Amino acid sequence: MFSHNRRKLLQASGALVATGALSATTPAQAAAPRVVVIGGGFAGATVAKYVRMWNPAIQVSLVEPNPGHVSCILSNLVMTGAVGMSTITLRYDNLRSKYGVNIVADRAVSIDPVSRVVLTANGSRLPYDKLVLAPGIDFDSIPGLDSAVLPHAWQAGPQTLALKAQLDSVPAGGTFVMSIPKAPYRCPPGPYERACLLADSLLRRRRAGRVIVLDANSDVVAEPHTFHTAFQTTYAGVIDYRPNSEVLSVDWAGKKVVTNWESVPFDAANIIPPQRAGKLVAAAGLLGSDPATRWAPVNPLSYESRVVPNVHVIGDSQGTGQPKSGHMANAQAKVCADALVRYFAGEQPDPAPMTSSACYSPITATTASWLTVVFGYDAASGLMKPVANTLAEAPAPTAGHYKDMFGWAKNLFADSFS
Numbered sequence: 001m002f003s004h005n006r007r008k009l010l011q012a013s014g015a016l017v018a019t020g021a022l023s024a025t026t027p028a029q030a031a032a033p034r035v036v037v038i039g040g041g042f043a044g045a046t047v048a049k050y051v052r053m054w055n056p057a058i059q060v061s062l063v064e065p066n067p068g069h070v071s072c073i074l075s076n077l078v079m080t081g082a083v084g085m086s087t088i089t090l091r092y093d094n095l096r097s098k099y100g101v102n103i104v105a106d107r108a109v110s111i112d113p114v115s116r117v118v119l120t121a122n123g124s125r126l127p128y129d130k131l132v133l134a135p136g137i138d139f140d141s142i143p144g145l146d147s148a149v150l151p152h153a154w155q156a157g158p159q160t161l162a163l164k165a166q167l168d169s170v171p172a173g174g175t176f177v178m179s180i181p182k183a184p185y186r187c188p189p190g191p192y193e194r195a196c197l198l199a200d201s202l203l204r205r206r207r208a209g210r211v212i213v214l215d216a217n218s219d220v221v222a223e224p225h226t227f228h229t230a231f232q233t234t235y236a237g238v239i240d241y242r243p244n245s246e247v248l249s250v251d252w253a254g255k256k257v258v259t260n261w262e263s264v265p266f267d268a269a270n271i272i273p274p275q276r277a278g279k280l281v282a283a284a285g286l287l288g289s290d291p292a293t294r295w296a297p298v299n300p301l302s303y304e305s306r307v308v309p310n311v312h313v314i315g316d317s318q319g320t321g322q323p324k325s326g327h328m329a330n331a332q333a334k335v336c337a338d339a340l341v342r343y344f345a346g347e348q349p350d351p352a353p354m355t356s357s358a359c360y361s362p363i364t365a366t367t368a369s370w371l372t373v374v375f376g377y378d379a380a381s382g383l384m385k386p387v388a389n390t391l392a393e394a395p396a397p398t399a400g401h402y403k404d405m406f407g408w409a410k411n412l413f414a415d416s417f418s
C-alpha cells in the first residue's frame, strides 16, 4: 500500500499542482512534498515518525520548543514518588536519527494558510504542503488561581514536581482539595486516579488527612464502578467526593476554594481548570466562527480541518468526540499519517478507519485498573462512534494490572518516540 513510486508521488504533490509545474518538472528537479508538524507530544511525534516510515520521500519537520516530551501518562506516580521524572521523559533523538525527521527546536507562533507557511518565535519561515497541528490543550483562567503557585499538573513537567511538593506539604490531619473540570477534558479517568493516589499517599504517610474532590460533573466521568468502589471502600473516610461542584475562584491568601455552592478551606490544593484546544488552534482560526467551540472540527477520515484546508488537527486538540488520551492521540496520528501518504500519491483516505483508547489507572500503590474502547468510522453520520461492546473497564483493580500498566506504557512510548 505504501510503496508509491516517486514520480506518482511528486505529481500528486500539492505544491507542484499549485504552481502548475507538473508537466515542466522532472521528478529529479522537483522538491519533495513537505509536511510540517507542530507539537511533539504523543500525536505529533507519532505522525512525524509514521509519515517518514511509510514514505521517506516526504520531508517532515517537527516544531517543538522543548528538548524532550514529559509524558502525562504515569505522571501521577511521579507525584507519589513511585517513579522519577526520567521514567516519563521521552527524547526526540530517534525521530531524528532513525526516521530522518527534521526537529525544529522552536515554538510556532502563526500560520499563513494562503501561502502555506508556519512562522516560529525565532523568526523561521517553514513552508508546507500539508500542516499537522498537535499542540495539546490550553486552560481557562480561574480568578485567583496562579498555577505557578497551585499547579494543575495537567501538563506534565515542572508542574508535576510542584504538585508533589503540594502533597508533601500537607500537615498531619490536613485537607487536600482537588477539582475536576467539566468534560470533555484530557484523560477522563485521570483526575479520579489522582484522587485515589493522593488518598493512598496520605494513608501510607499516616497523616490521616482528607481529600475533598470537587467535581464539576454530575457523576464520575469514567470507570464509575471502579472509582465509586474505591471512594466508598478503600478510601472511605478519606476521600470526600462532591459532584456538581464547579470552582469559581481561589482565595490563595485565605486558603479557600469557592465553588458554585460553598467555600472549601484547604491546606494544599490541585485545581484542574476547564480545557480547550491548544492556543495555536484558536489563533489559526481552526475553531470556526462560534466562540463556544473548544475543539477543532475535523474530518475523521484524514483529520483535515473542516475550516482551513491542508491543515490537519490530531490529539487532544481535535473535536471528534473521541476520548482525549495519549493512546488515542497515537491512533489518530497513524490514521492521519496514512491519509497524508495517500494524498501525496493522489489517493483517497482509508474510508473505514478505526482507533482505540486505553488508560491504566493506579488505584493504590500496588494495584491498577484499566479502561478501553474502540472507535470506528460511521459513514452515514461522518462521525467516529464507539464500536458496540468494546467499552470496558477492569472488573477490579489488581496487582497484575499494575504490572501490565508499565508494559503498556513502554510500548506506547516506544511506538510514538522510538
Ligand SMILES: Cc1cc2nc3c(=O)[nH]c(=O)nc-3n(C[C@H](O)[C@H](O)[C@H](O)COP(=O)(O)OP(=O)(O)OC[C@H]3O[C@@H](n4cnc5c(N)ncnc54)[C@H](O)[C@@H]3O)c2cc1C
Residues within 6 Å of the ligand: 038, 039, 040, 041, 042, 043, 044, 063, 064, 065, 066, 069, 071, 072, 073, 074, 075, 076, 106, 107, 108, 109, 134, 135, 136, 137, 153, 154, 155, 186, 187, 190, 278, 280, 314, 315, 316, 317, 324, 325, 326, 327, 328, 329, 358, 359, 360, 361
Ligand atoms: C494525569 C494524567 C494521566 C494520563 N493517563 C493516560 C493514560 O493512562 N492513557 C492515555 O492514553 N492517556 C493518558 N493521559 C492523557 C495524555 O497524556 C494526553 O491525552 C496526551 O498527552 C495528548 O497528546 P497530544 O500530543 O495531543 O498533546 P501533548 O502531549 O500535550 O503534546 C503537545 C505538544 O505540543 C507542544 N506545543 C504546544 N504549542 C506549541 C507551539 N505553538 N509550537 C510548538 N509546539 C507546541 C507542547 O510543547 C507539547 O509537547 C493522561 C493525562 C494526565 C494529565
